[in-house]
Amino acid sequence: MKSIIRSVLALCLFSPNVFSQNALFIPDTLSGTTFNLNVQNGIRQFVGTNNSPTYGYNGNFLGPTLLINKGDSITLNVTNSIAQPTTVHWHGFHVAPMNDGGPDQIILPGATWSPSFKMRNEASTFWYHPHGDAKTEVQISKGLAGMIIVRDSAEAMYNLPRKYAVDDFPLIVQSKSFDLLYQFAVATHSDTVLMVNGTRDPYLQVPQQVVRLRLLNGSADRTFNFGLADNSNFYLIGTDGGLLSAPYLTNRVRLSTGERAEILIDFSSYTLGTQIYLKSYASELTRGIIGADSVGTSTIVIQEGYYANPLNGIDFDLLRFDVSPATASPVTAIPVTFNPKIPLLEVNADVNRSIHFSPDTALSGPQGYVDGPFFMNNVSFNMDSINIVVNLNDIEIWSLTNSTMVAHPFHIHDIEFFVLDINGLPPPPEYQGLKDVILVKPNDTVRFITQFITFSDPMVPYMYHCHLLHHEDDGMMGAFLVIDSTTIGINENNSLADNVKLFPNPTINSISVEFQNGINFSQKKISIINILGEEIYSAQTSENKIKVDMEKWVSGVYIFQIQSENKVINKKIIKQ
Numbered sequence: 001m002k003s004i005i006r007s008v009l010a011l012c013l014f015s016p017n018v019f020s021q022n023a024l025f026i027p028d029t030l031s032g033t034t035f036n037l038n039v040q041n042g043i044r045q046f047v048g049t050n051n052s053p054t055y056g057y058n059g060n061f062l063g064p065t066l067l068i069n070k071g072d073s074i075t076l077n078v079t080n081s082i083a084q085p086t087t088v089h090w091h092g093f094h095v096a097p098m099n100d101g102g103p104d105q106i107i108l109p110g111a112t113w114s115p116s117f118k119m120r121n122e123a124s125t126f127w128y129h130p131h132g133d134a135k136t137e138v139q140i141s142k143g144l145a146g147m148i149i150v151r152d153s154a155e156a157m158y159n160l161p162r163k164y165a166v167d168d169f170p171l172i173v174q175s176k177s178f179d180l181l182y183q184f185a186v187a188t189h190s191d192t193v194l195m196v197n198g199t200r201d202p203y204l205q206v207p208q209q210v211v212r213l214r215l216l217n218g219s220a221d222r223t224f225n226f227g228l229a230d231n232s233n234f235y236l237i238g239t240d241g242g243l244l245s246a247p248y249l250t251n252r253v254r255l256s257t258g259e260r261a262e263i264l265i266d267f268s269s270y271t272l273g274t275q276i277y278l279k280s281y282a283s284e285l286t287r288g289i290i291g292a293d294s295v296g297t298s299t300i301v302i303q304e305g306y307y308a309n310p311l312n313g314i315d316f317d318l319l320r321f322d323v324s325p326a327t328a329s330p331v332t333a334i335p336v337t338f339n340p341k342i343p344l345l346e347v348n349a350d351v352n353r354s355i356h357f358s359p360d361t362a363l364s365g366p367q368g369y370v371d372g373p374f375f376m377n378n379v380s381f382n383m384d385s386i387n388i389v390v391n392l393n394d395i396e397i398w399s400l401t402n403s404t405m406v407a408h409p410f411h412i413h414d415i416e417f418f419v420l421d422i423n424g425l426p427p428p429p430e431y432q433g434l435k436d437v438i439l440v441k442p443n444d445t446v447r448f449i450t451q452f453i454t455f456s457d458p459m460v461p462y463m464y465h466c467h468l469l470h471h472e473d474d475g476m477m478g479a480f481l482v483i484d485s486t487t488i489g490i491n492e493n494n495s496l497a498d499n500v501k502l503f504p505n506p507t508i509n510s511i512s513v514e515f516q517n518g519i520n521f522s523q524k525k526i527s528i529i530n531i532l533g534e535e536i537y538s539a540q541t542s543e544n545k546i547k548v549d550m551e552k553w554v555s556g557v558y559i560f561q562i563q564s565e566n567k568v569i570n571k572k573i574i575k576q
């Protein structure tokens, strides 16, 4: 463990601001191949001298930055020392579902969870946070979040700033709400307290050279539209899953919750002592995005809270940079290109799927106001259900459509994806790299392409969900399995199997089976086998139609097997 000098001395040559500012806290780092994280209680003062109860990893608030090398086999020991169950999700990591830290990998109070896996993602900025069923917002808001920096040899070839806290800085940007007792509040629109790395009104001394900033929006729902106070350009070099094909010159980077961006700012163009703010230009956010001047329809009274928040729709400061002397051997130039990112080709897709966002009209009214609840494909998350089953190695196109009045940042576990198009148009440069979160605005259609490689598990699902934490907690989430049909003996493509019709499939309560032409064995043995290979149903029949009650079975994949004489047909049934 490497300790970082956190306190930065203010140089007297800089004129003091009218209100007091605080040196930006920079989290310590953990590196190596074994990482120990303790989920603990804390107390911090965020509003005056009032104590607020917090959570943190290895401290009071937030957690250490994990430095991980691609290819390493790592173990993370997570001990839960708080009084409620938690989970830790490695947001963006390509790991097996049992190591993913979703709602199924609960860590009870007092317990330690120790996933081990190989680091397969390419160099980028990731993060870790809790993902408990309906508990995500309260735990993240109280402080459970940390950054992860993955490094690899491809990224190391470029002359980029990568000295942590010297020319490469983590910036976890969050807005928080507090109640009257100074406790963190959730599901409000009064997130008026801004913080970067848990520091309010922060300043950071930056060397007068090219500096890398790793931006993470770790808020519950607010989108930030980052830019410099003088509107000057900077370079976007990386998005959620890795470097872009080339640095992209821009003066804005919009991040919805869960998204990350790496930017380079060349501070050598500023004189020593310059103070310049990183701002959020929220006045420029499109309506419907949380943080913009308007969401939903303005006639619904429940939105008073949203409109009362002074941050919505205005431009505000996030962090002051104080330009300080350059370091020894600074990075002075910006690379022209990186390794090209070549998206998967649409013609190679095996499956097309649609995910449709809609309001729960029974609970939220016909249009659905900003708070939901919201559905994905007309259902709410259920811990016991599987919503989608993907075949290992399939290339899939997912089409996301939003029929609600608010923008939702869609996130999927397991893989990174390439955006194919947004409303039929090719993605802008900032969305041409690898992504795992994409903001879908009202009435938008966003299509992405990805391949579900490496991991399959017939029992443990991955999640896809809205990364607005209140929406996620309220059920705007689904579960998907990646299954390897070759290892569970499914021969659905042979022509005999085509004559066995199973419906509905996927099913909820029961499955009907019809044996059509070509299957005229007089006696058939029918078995249903679960994923552990256990026969859980069997019957002999001479009928051509049967129906099996599946109501009490757990969600997942089952094999429906028909045997007669020397023929065996296996078919897959999905119970939701």
Ligand code: C2O
Residues within 6 Å of the ligand: 089, 091, 129, 131, 258, 411, 413, 463, 465, 467
């Ligand atoms: Cu950052 Cu499923 O979450």
Ligand code: CU
Residues within 6 Å of the ligand: 089, 090, 091, 092, 411, 412, 413
């Ligand atoms: Cu995730």
Ligand code: CU
Residues within 6 Å of the ligand: 374, 407, 408, 409, 466, 467, 468, 471, 472, 476
């Ligand atoms: Cu949402």
